[in-house]
Amino acid sequence: MRLSTPRWVSEGTALDVAVQVLINGPISRADIARRLHLSAGTLTRLTQPLLETGLLVEVGELVSGQVGRPSRLLDVVPTSRHFIGIKLTGDHALGVITDLRANVVRSERADLDGREPPAVIATVARLITTLAASAPAITAVGVGIGGLVGSGGTVISAPFLGWPDVDLAAALEAETGLPVLVANDVTAFTEYERWFGGGRNLDRFAVITVGAGVGYGLVAGGEVVESEDSGLGLVGHWLLDPFGPLCAEGHRGCAQTVLASAGVSAALSGALGREIGYDEALTLAEHGEPSARSVVDGAGRGLGQLVAAVANLTMPQAVILGGEGVRLASVAGPAIQAGIAEHRNPRATPIELVTTSGDDSEWCRGAAVLALVAHVLGPEEKS
Ligand SMILES: [Zn+2]
Numbered sequence: 001m002r003l004s005t006p007r008w009v010s011e012g013t014a015l016d017v018a019v020q021v022l023i024n025g026p027i028s029r030a031d032i033a034r035r036l037h038l039s040a041g042t043l044t045r046l047t048q049p050l051l052e053t054g055l056l057v058e059v060g061e062l063v064s065g066q067v068g069r070p071s072r073l074l075d076v077v078p079t080s081r082h083f084i085g086i087k088l089t090g091d092h093a094l095g096v097i098t099d100l101r102a103n104v105v106r107s108e109r110a111d112l113d114g115r116e117p118p119a120v121i122a123t124v125a126r127l128i129t130t131l132a133a134s135a136p137a138i139t140a141v142g143v144g145i146g147g148l149v150g151s152g153g154t155v156i157s158a159p160f161l162g163w164p165d166v167d168l169a170a171a172l173e174a175e176t177g178l179p180v181l182v183a184n185d186v187t188a189f190t191e192y193e194r195w196f197g198g199g200r201n202l203d204r205f206a207v208i209t210v211g212a213g214v215g216y217g218l219v220a221g222g223e224v225v226e227s228e229d230s231g232l233g234l235v236g237h238w239l240l241d242p243f244g245p246l247c248a249e250g251h252r253g254c255a256q257t258v259l260a261s262a263g264v265s266a267a268l269s270g271a272l273g274r275e276i277g278y279d280e281a282l283t284l285a286e287h288g289e290p291s292a293r294s295v296v297d298g299a300g301r302g303l304g305q306l307v308a309a310v311a312n313l314t315m316p317q318a319v320i321l322g323g324e325g326v327r328l329a330s331v332a333g334p335a336i337q338a339g340i341a342e343h344r345n346p347r348a349t350p351i352e353l354v355t356t357s358g359d360d361s362e363w364c365r366g367a368a369v370l371a372l373v374a375h376v377l378g379p380e381e382k383s
Contacts, residue, residue: 300332304339
């Protein structure tokens with residue numbers, strides 16, 4: 001399925017209007033004009049085609065309190081379009097249907113039947129088909145994966161799946177008949193934060209995710225910063241503890257070993273002499289178990305050091321902490337602040353730390369937002 005190209009997509013400023021309404025609606029024309037520095041006449045010209053295609057609608061009325069006619073507010077109809085967002089990990093795929101504002105309408109999970117590409121593709125295609133059957137129409141599908149993804153949706157490397165070079169987007173399009181976009185999961189997560197999350201209306205912010213891996217995303221000038229190395233997880237190997245354990249790539253005490261769930265789990269399992277999972281480690285720390293407290297505070301201090309490094313180097317307006325392991329931020333709050341204090345000038349502006357819910361669906365919403373951006377707002381849309 002391909003969408004026809006709306007007439008307005010070639011006009012960047014019409015896109016700006018659509019984005020303002022999508023993010024901030026319902027919103028008055030005067031407010032949009034002020035935010036985008038447009039004249040009333042230009043705004044009317046740009047808005048008309050958006051109303052004709054049905055992407056924007058007029059709702060309610062705003063009476064300014066001054067003499068004059070009331071102006072109607074602009075908004076989108078969130079349920080006018082639906083997207084599927086998938087997070088693919090080493091052992092399962094989680095999928096959600098979202099509306100135009102990335103609100104989750106439905107979610108489904110499918111366990112992987114092995115990691116061979118044909119089996120994984122079949123499982124994800126079935127998940128997409130099951131979800132699609134429950135929504136009126138799916139505009140596009142986004143898939144986020146922990147790894148390096150080429151521009152055409154080919155997974156170049158995915159450590160959690162042990163994949164080299166799998167043309168995932170094309171395979172899923174062939175199986176489902178839907179347009180599919182595949183991207184690095186942290187890039188997708190960062191896009192979600194930029195559009196609808198803690199980075200909404202911010203010009204410059206950083207994202208750090210903790211969980212199975214340690215991810216890093218950066219938005220500057222209102223755009224997600226990307227390079228051909230996005231997806232290699234470079235910041236996950238930032239040195240935090242020169243006496244720490246070795247990671248799989250041979251670094252001593254890098255962020256992966258100090259912060260990722262397997263590192264925390266291994267450190268506490270070693271200390272207590274039995275197998276302890278990441279969530280159990282956090283819970284034991286909350287209850288004051290001394291070894292757990294020490295390991296979890298060590299991870300928290302490491303996270304604080306990483307936050308300080310990111311803030312010192314990229315000068316963000318906020319640092320957003322996310323990922324399925326982000327409960328660390330609430331369990332080890334004082335340790336994080338101590339880690340920040342060790343590596344940041346006390347005269348520096350306090351870092352605005354935003355912690356997300358840590359719900360797995362946040363990854364899926366990110367993938368859905370990428371599909372939304374590419375297929376509703378993107379200039380590269382093909383007919
Ligand atoms: Zn490393």
